[in-house]
Amino acid sequence: MKLYDSRLAPNPRRVRIFMAEKGMTCDTEQLDIVKGENLTDDFLNINPRGILPTLVLDDGTVLDESVAICRYLEEIQPEPKLMGHDPASKAYVEARQRHMEFDGLLPASEAFRNSFPGFAERGLAGTRDTVAAIPDLVGRGTASLARFYEALDAHLGEAPFVAGDEYTIADITALCVVDFASTAARVPVPDSCENLKRWHAEVSARPSAGA
Ligand SMILES: N[C@@H](CCC(=O)N[C@@H](CS)C(=O)NCC(=O)O)C(=O)O
Structure with missing residues (x-):
């Protein structure tokens, strides 16, 4: 899987922290939102909503909501639990x-x-x-x-x-x-x-x- 990330923006940081708590890593590409790198044809072809974070799974599924990405990560690596126990x-x-x-x-x-x-x-x-x-x-x-x-x-x-x-x-x-x-x-x-x-x-x- 590959994470499209942006260092200074709050939503991508949520996913980075979530992954760090779980000890997970993945391929990452940095996009500078202020420079409009999230609005290029190349990125809009991946995510037409033009927002970050965006996680592309190995089967090509595109997840572009922070909590949906965290939900996926919680499912594939349940420990430590960060979204409740019961x-x-x-x-x-x-x-x-x-x-x-x-x-x-x-x-x-x-x-x-x-x-x-x-x-x-x-x-x-x-x-x-x-x-x-x-x-x-x-x-x-x-x-x-x-x-x-x-x-x-x-x-x-x-x-x-x-x-x-x-x-x-x-x-x-x-x-x-x-x-x-x-x-x-x-x-x-x-x-x-x-x-x-x-x-x-x-x-x-x-x-x-x-x-
Ligand atoms: N509901 C989305 C919000 C994502 C969002 O707004 N991301 C901002 C960065 S924090 C963005 O991509 N902005 C692009 C822009 O300003 O053009 C989520 O939770 O992931």
Whole structure:
């Protein structure tokens, strides 16, 4: 299998961390999204949606959603389990992972995409069409991130990890959100979120965080 990856983007990082936690490797090709390398004819022939990460399986199947890729990896290499152990924990991990995406990753993307000068005419991911960014959306993304940080901080005051007692895919998504929001979108975690900062230091210390 082959992974189409992009070093600086948050979604491909989720897959890299997931693979590192499982000790997996595969052929990888780096594409620079800012330079538009995901929008060339060559890549659009592989994935017409033009987005990363994209995993191409040995039989030619193309998987281009981070969680679908992680689901595949979890199935072919079940240990360590990162998506739950039994019906209830699998469902709970999925719910928490969705919270991290909808409440954190989407607002961070909104804040970044509509403020980054290089994307002023690339308001939508994965298309060569000219779509103007909407600067007013930066405020909405920033406000959503403030709510996200507060809710996650409260949760991490009650549990060591994002989905309870064990490190899971929900922690991976949350780590990618916090790092992307803090750096690219310039919305750092407030000092008042002590539980979130404790968790962030712990998960950042795992070797997989550098993947
Ligand atoms: N729902 C997708 C989102 C993938 C996505 O938005 N990827 C971004 C990089 S983080 C991308 O490929 N952007 C291409 C562009 O901006 O043109 C997933 O979870 O994998």
